[in-house]
Amino acid sequence: MMDHDFRMLIDGELTPGVSQFDVVNPATGKAFAQCPKADEALLERAVAAAKRAQPGWAATPVETRAALVNQLADALEARIGEFASLLTSEQGKPLDQAGYEIMGSVFTLRAFAAMRVEPKVLKDEGGNRVVEHRTPLGVVASITPWNFPVILLMNKLGPALVTGNCMVAKPAPTTPLTTLLFGEMAQAILPPGVLNIVCDQNELGALITGHPDIAKVAFTGSTATGKKVMASSAGTVKRVTLELGGNDAAIVLDDVDARQVAQKVYQGAMTNAGQICIAIKRAYVPAPMYDEFCDELAKLAKAAIVDDGSKQGTTIGPIQNQMQFDKVKALIDDARTRGTVLAGGDALDRPGYFMPPTIVRDLDDDAPLVREEQFGPVLPVLKYDDIDDVIARANGSDYGLGGTVWGKDLARATDVAMRIDSGTVWVNQHMAIDANIPFRGVKQSGLGAELGEAGLLEYTQAHIVNAIALEDA
Numbered sequence: 001m002m003d004h005d006f007r008m009l010i011d012g013e014l015t016p017g018v019s020q021f022d023v024v025n026p027a028t029g030k031a032f033a034q035c036p037k038a039d040e041a042l043l044e045r046a047v048a049a050a051k052r053a054q055p056g057w058a059a060t061p062v063e064t065r066a067a068l069v070n071q072l073a074d075a076l077e078a079r080i081g082e083f084a085s086l087l088t089s090e091q092g093k094p095l096d097q098a099g100y101e102i103m104g105s106v107f108t109l110r111a112f113a114a115m116r117v118e119p120k121v122l123k124d125e126g127g128n129r130v131v132e133h134r135t136p137l138g139v140v141a142s143i144t145p146w147n148f149p150v151i152l153l154m155n156k157l158g159p160a161l162v163t164g165n166c167m168v169a170k171p172a173p174t175t176p177l178t179t180l181l182f183g184e185m186a187q188a189i190l191p192p193g194v195l196n197i198v199c200d201q202n203e204l205g206a207l208i209t210g211h212p213d214i215a216k217v218a219f220t221g222s223t224a225t226g227k228k229v230m231a232s233s234a235g236t237v238k239r240v241t242l243e244l245g246g247n248d249a250a251i252v253l254d255d256v257d258a259r260q261v262a263q264k265v266y267q268g269a270m271t272n273a274g275q276i277c278i279a280i281k282r283a284y285v286p287a288p289m290y291d292e293f294c295d296e297l298a299k300l301a302k303a304a305i306v307d308d309g310s311k312q313g314t315t316i317g318p319i320q321n322q323m324q325f326d327k328v329k330a331l332i333d334d335a336r337t338r339g340t341v342l343a344g345g346d347a348l349d350r351p352g353y354f355m356p357p358t359i360v361r362d363l364d365d366d367a368p369l370v371r372e373e374q375f376g377p378v379l380p381v382l383k384y385d386d387i388d389d390v391i392a393r394a395n396g397s398d399y400g401l402g403g404t405v406w407g408k409d410l411a412r413a414t415d416v417a418m419r420i421d422s423g424t425v426w427v428n429q430h431m432a433i434d435a436n437i438p439f440r441g442v443k444q445s446g447l448g449a450e451l452g453e454a455g456l457l458e459y460t461q462a463h464i465v466n467a468i469a470l471e472d473a
């Protein structure tokens with residue numbers, strides 16, 4: 001058991017909970033640390049602290065705020081090994097991937113620290129000057145999931161702080177520790193109340209989304225919870241950004257080398273054990289190369305090193321929690337009765353939540369594994385004959401987050417990408433997420449943007465000042 005005394009950050013103080021709960025290492029299935037738990041009173045203290053701090057923070061020059069965000073980035077970078085190792089312990093991902101998440105978090109903070117929102121002159125004629133200013137919203141709540149607990153917080157914290165908001169952040173109950181460690185570090189850098197962190201076991205969400213002193217909820221998580229966030233935010237007409245689930249299709253065109261693209265599709269589906277909102281969750285392959293493509297994916301899956309993420313060489317770690325593990329297992333068991341499991345399919349006979357990478361072929365589009373978001377290391381591979389038909393099949397989903405098209409003829413592949421109803425479509429690459437490029441879902445994959453200038457503006461409101469000189473009396 002880790003002996004670190006994790007505490008929440010409330011009003012600049014490292015604060016114990018009213019009780020504690022276990023945090024489980026998914027590679028062992030055993031508790032390895034304790035997380036402090038907030039009750040409603042502690043949440044109220046956190047919101048009140050953020051509300052108190054916010055006017056002073058907004059009045060602090062943007063250059064000073066940005067410098068402090070850069071200091072957070074520097075401090076995180078200096079402790080990258082420690083953060084990565086804690087991330088692997090609580091989340092499960094292999095250590096090298098944990099390192100990428102921390103480094104990506106550093107880049108994200110720096111990217112936002114470099115962004116500015118300038119007032120816009122909308123009209124300046126005949127003595128009438130109309131200027132659109134962008135002012136902060138006030139207190140912003142961040143609610144994050146368990147797949148990328150650190151970077152998904154930074155996507156929200158960076159823009160919130162640079163634009164003059166204060167924050168109450170709530171991590172997911174199964175991955176709270178890296179957020180708490182970040183809070184410890186931030187205590188020495190940020191003024192009290194600017195960032196507050198509270199932990200729960202899914203009890204605080206509704207209190208946060210209904211809170212009258214919270215102006216905005218920046219939420220990343222499942223579509224089901226996102227709908228609750230939106231409904232509950234309506235009571236106070238909160239701003240919401242929702243980064244929700246996806247069921248991204250990879251469309252492989254008929255002019256590619258099956259082996260080359262199978263490798264890329266495999267990575268896109270299996271990184272972080274498939275627990276990525278924008279993971280490839282279904283692959284559509286032309287009939288003439290279907291067998292070869294499936295076999296290549298199966299070969300890659302069988303070669304994976306599925307183990308504790310803290311062990312050197314591990315390529316796939318465990319699924320993050322028991323509930324998700326059970327869900328993925330049920331989807332695979334169902335798929336087995338409808339199609340052919342070419343690789344994987346059986347959980348490892350050891351403690352922890354290990355499912356080897358699983359490739360399933362010959363499923364119909366209405367199989368649950370194809371229709372639902374599996375969020376785990378299992379990929380259904382589907383056959384197609386006609387490009388218009390496969391585009392319709394790819395778009396036949398309530399989700400519209402990402403997606404990929406793979407083709408040698410770049411113009412043709414780009415044309416296909418234009419016809420996919422998603423927030424982002426990558427061509428011949430995957431997961432090219434960049435803090436300077438906005439990311440958003442269409443349909444039930446989300447609302448509003450994260451990252452980029454659009455993501456920055458989501459933390460502001462337009463304030464128009466329309467002035468004219470009084471005529472001489």
Ligand code: NAD
Binds near residue numbers: 146148222223226
């Ligand atoms: P989840 O929806 O179960 O939980 C997300 C967060 O919401 C947690 O912090 C949880 O405690 C909190 N929560 C629970 N009930 C709440 C309520 N009533 N009100 C407010 N908050 C509440 O999601 P998860 O299982 O942790 O994460 C996986 C999901 O997240 C997947 O669907 C995945 O696709 C999605 N995701 C989306 C993106 C994106 O950018 N679009 C990124 C990562 C993950």
